[in-house]
Every structure is written in C-alpha cells, then in structure tokens.
Amino acid sequence: MNDVVIRVEALSKRYRIGAKEKADRTFREVLTDMAAAPFRRLKNLGKSAPSEETIWALRDVTLEVRRGEVLGVIGRNGAGKSTLLKILSRITEPTKGRAEIRGRVGSLLEVGTGFHEELTGRENIYLNGAILGMKKAEIERKFDEIVAFSEIEKFLDTPVKRYSSGMYVRLAFAVAAHLEPEILLVDEVLAVGDAAFQKKCLGKMDEVSQTGRTVLFVSHNMSAVQSLCQRGVLLRAGQLALDGPIDEVVKEYLTYLANGSKHAFDDNPERSGNGLVRLTAARVLDESSRPSQHLIAGRRATFEFAYKNASEAKQANVILTIFNHLGVAVTHLDMRLTNFAMGRLASSGKFLCTVPDLPLPMGQYRVAVGVQVNGQLSDLIPNALVFDVESSTFYDSGRSPAVKWCACMVKHNWSHDISEPSGSSRNDGEQNVVRS
C-alpha cells in the first residue's frame, strides 16, 4: 500500500499579473500591442523580462503522495494551494515541471459546479454528478443516498433558484460527497454551509479517507485539517515551505501567521475591502492599558485599532472575530451587538473594544478585524492581531479547563441538593461530565 500515486516534480506556474483584465481586451488593443511589440523588444534588448509583470503562483514544488494518504495543504491566500490543485485536476497547465498521477482523479474545487438555477434539484443531481465525473448508472444507484444526505427530499422537484442558500449548499455537497474516485482533490469546500452540516460533511470526508482513498485537502480550518490528515505540506509564496506530520506543519503555519501579523497593515495580500475607511495599526492592551502580546484570562483586555478616513464616510461598523489555534472562531465582537453609537467619524482616530473578563483558555489567538461603511466592507484584515493567553484568573480557583475541552470559558455556579437514596446515579453523572 506504500506506492506513490501522485508525483509532482518541480512544478511551477507563472501568471501574468493583470491577466484577468487582459482577457477582456479588444482587437484594437491587440493590434496596437502587436505594432508596438518590435519596438518594445528593441528597447528591452539584452534585458530580461521585467519581473513585476509576472508572478510565480507555484514555484518548483516537488512532492510525493502515497496511496491512501490524506494530505493537508495549508498556506495563506495566494500561497499557491489552489493553483496546485488546479494543475493536478488538469484545469490549467503548469508553466514548468511535471506531475504524474496514477489512478482516477476527482476534484472538488467548488461546491455546486455546474448547478443550473432553472433546473430542479433532481435534474441538478444528475447534471452535477456527470460534471464531477460520475456515470449515469452510478448516479442512479446513489440517487436515494444523495437525496437522504442532502435532506431536501421535499424540494426535489423545485428549481434550485428557489432554494435557500443552505439548501443549495447541502444538495451540492451531497452530490460531491458521493464521488468515489481513487484520488480526491478538495479545495476549501467546507467554508460554506451551517455548522451542523459542516460537521456532517467532515464526517463523510473522514469516512472517505478511511476507505484507503488518497485525498489532497486544502483548507483554512485547522481543526478540520488536523482531524482528517496525517501529513501536511505548507506552501509559502508558491514554494513548499514544509512537508511533515500534520501537527508540526500546522504549528509552523500558525507561527508564520503570527509573524505575518507584523506586516498586517502594509502590503498584506490577504487584506480586502473598498478602502473608504482603512485601519492603520492594531494592538492589544492589558488591564493596565499597556500594549501586550500576552494576556491573562479573566482580566480586562482592550483591542485598539487606529483608522484613517480619507472619504466622506460618517459612520462605520467595526467587527472582530477571535480565532483559536485550531482556526475555530471562538467569538465575534461587533458594534451592532452592543448598540454602540460611535458618533461621527473623523479623518483619523481609534476604535477601542474592551472585554472585561477575557474568557479565553490558554493558547494562541488570532484576531480578524473588519470595517463596514454603509453595509459595504471597507477594510478586512484576517490576521490583524495575534496574542497569547498565558494564565488565568477567570475562575476564582485560578485553574482553567483543559484546552481540549474548552474553546471559551463560561462563568458558572454549582449547587448541590441532597436527595435519597441511589449511589449508582452519581456514577452516571460523573461519566456525563467527563464525556461532555
């Protein structure tokens, strides 16, 4: 069972920056381009092509995947994860290098590829199945199973354009989950759908990997990656940065992310938004209002964000999401949740968000921050801040629960009523506590 099914050798892919815009160029532009080309070539004589014009989305990536291995591919946006999967699924060609794949490949780069709005759920199951590579007979055989998994029996003959987005995703994933190739390439498809369904999908994915199938799994959800994969590769700027046991790779990635947050406010490829109001700096303040990376649970913590407003915007809404080391969103802080009236935006200023008793267990955290102006995203920095929680005074005992059982601490009180008799029920009670 140890044979290599995917062998990637020095695989590279170069994109021309702005290639997307160039797609829509007209004949006239091409003609002027062609006319100007000889002159440009003369001018650049002896010089190599300017490097700003191209970007290596993938550079000299070499790796091997053995049969039955479930490989997690992680890295920041733009690190080349999707490009790697696109090349292996033959959607796009590499610029250099080669890859060999032994066996049938199924790729799942998006949920619901080829779904047609006007067609019914039933029709879309067939269409989507065929597009993903299933045979008609195979779809027919699995049809009932797919429908049951999707939980949309009642709407099977309704056009999917009338579906809620949740139903749409469930149906789409149900089809995809029943794809049974020897090698499965999956790209961040679990980022959609509600939590319960995500869990169900993870279960199904886990099942798939148990059957000895080879899976390449790209995700930002570190807990999903860690639970599904044994081995991981970390891509950084198109290059293979690390290849090893998944826990090691995830740890390296999180450290890397933490370092990355130093540059979160300048030249951050993960930043997005229309820029009406932009954040310029962020820091965490401890209970004595001193900047700190290391916080104590149960004490006050303040998140501070400096902004610049170069537009006419008068109002903004700021949202924070705190992620733990597994990439799980632990909590979400939002001006709207507290009915905060900020007053008028100035041309620059600071937003401060204070958490009185920080309820986070010990560990490493990342803060994503977003600014909305008139309902539009003005600035979004997924890795604005990183901090550690190092000790806890959250509970009076000074203890804190094991991280394994706790993503967020909750104040609670115990009481004890004595009732007669029964010794055995107490044992049951203890077991329940341990299990939950």
Add this chain to the structure above:
Amino acid sequence: MSVRLDEPKDTRADTGEALPKGEPSAGPAVSSLAGADGAVTVIEPRRGWAGIDLKELWRYRELLYFLTWRDIKIRYKQTLLGAMWAIIQPTLTMLIFTLFFGRLAKMPSDGIPYPIFVYTGLLPWTYFANALTSASNSLVGNARLVTKVYFPRLMIPMGAAIAGLLDLVIGGSVLGILMVYYSVIPPAAVLLFPLLVFFTFLLAVGVGLWLSALNVQFRDVKYVIPFAVQIWLFCTPVIYPTSMLKRYEWVMNLNPMGGLIKAYRACVLGHMPLDWTALAVSGGLTIAIFLGGTFYFRRMERTFADVV
C-alpha cells in the same frame, strides 16, 4: 499541458522515473474519471498543436449527453409557449419573407411556390445560425465550469450545437405540412437529408470552435456574431435561388452553406437534380473548417481557465 494516458508501450512514460506498479484498486466501486484503471496521467506543459483525443471524448460521452440535455431543458424554461418557439420562429420568418421577397419583390424561386421554397432554406439556416451563435458563446457562458472542473472542452460548443437539433426536428414538422399542402413528393435523394443535417452541424461546430476560442480572449466576438450571421444569410441562397446568379453561380460554392442549402432544396423539392460538385465542395470546405477549428481550439484550450 500534455495529458496522455500512457500505455505500457509508450516510451515517453519511461523517460521519467517510472511509478511503482499500482495494485489493483482496493475499496468500493470507483467512478470513472480522468483516467482508466491503473493508467498514469502525465501533466506537463504542452507545446505546439494537438489533435482531437477521440479516446478521451468517448470516455466523456455521457457528459456530452448531459450538457446537451441541460441546454435543451433550459432553453424554453419559464416561457409561455415553450417548444412552440421552434415552430413560430421559422414560420413567422417564412411568412414575412414570402410577403416581402415573394409577393412584393417578386423574387424568382425556380418555379416552386415561394413559401415552401424559402422554408426549405430557412429551416436549416435557422438551425445553423442558432447553433453557431450558441456554440460561439458557450465557453464564455460556461466560464464557471471551465475554471472549476476538467473535461474535454470540446464538449461545451458541441453540446450547444447538438441541443439546437431538437428545434430543427420540431421545425421540420412545418416543412411536412407545407409539402402536403403544396403536394410536393420528395425524390429518392431525400434520404440524404440526415447527411446534410450532419454537415450543417459540422459546419456550425467548426465555425463555433474558432469563434468560441476567440471569444474567450476577445469579447468583441460576441458583438460580431449577430452581424456576421446576418451578412452570411444574405450571401447564402435562402431568400433567392442560386440560378439568379447565372454566370457567377459557381461563386456560391465557396460558401459552404450555399452548397448545402442548394442540396437541401434538391433533396426535398426535387425540382432540380442534386449538384454533386457543389455539395462536394461544400462538404470539403466544411470538413476543413471543422478540422481547422478543432486544432485551433485545442491549441487555445490550455489557457482557457486562466483567461476566461
């Protein structure tokens, strides 16, 4: 990107390090995707021209069926008259042409009543124009598919052109009614009708391949098509008979649709013998355009996902 299913005898597979021999696949039944059992798919930059991979097309035949089926299903969704449009469109055009060209302009029609004369031309022409247009816009219209799944891209314009055949069949019923009405008894050559339809399909796909590949890069194509189709209509003997061109009738042979429309009339109406020379020239040109289209398409195909 060159993707070959290397048979053991393929020497190029041995230039790289050979993969260890695969065990027969374990686990439950697997779906057939890119690659047959135990086959090695090699992915590397591809240069130069590539022909059609018939084996691969055959493997994906069911997808072609589903793409065609989808195009047919959605064509008349949420319309009141549904497939009636396949009759209304050519029939109304026929009536308008009969009024303006037949009655008012007194266009000659080789002694055949003008309505049936123009309809035998309009029916294949309508199919050709629609198939050509939808094939040309198909890649851009299916951009999501192109960037997210792999399958032979040829399937997209082909599926679009095949879907239009249903309209041709439905529109054919009007031709039947007209033939009964004008008591036209078709000659034995009518048996060639399916062959003519095949060539019309091939021509529509052939031109569609060129234009759809160009459309990916230059969206100008979208604006050129309706205009070009209209000009092509006037260069084709749909409204008028080729006999009108007298001495220059041979020029019409350079337009592959010209020879085909002429053959359609000869097959259905039997008012004149089949012009084998014209048909042969049309057929030859059609095959050339189709082959050229596939080669051009296959060459451009590798950048579709990056550019579309």
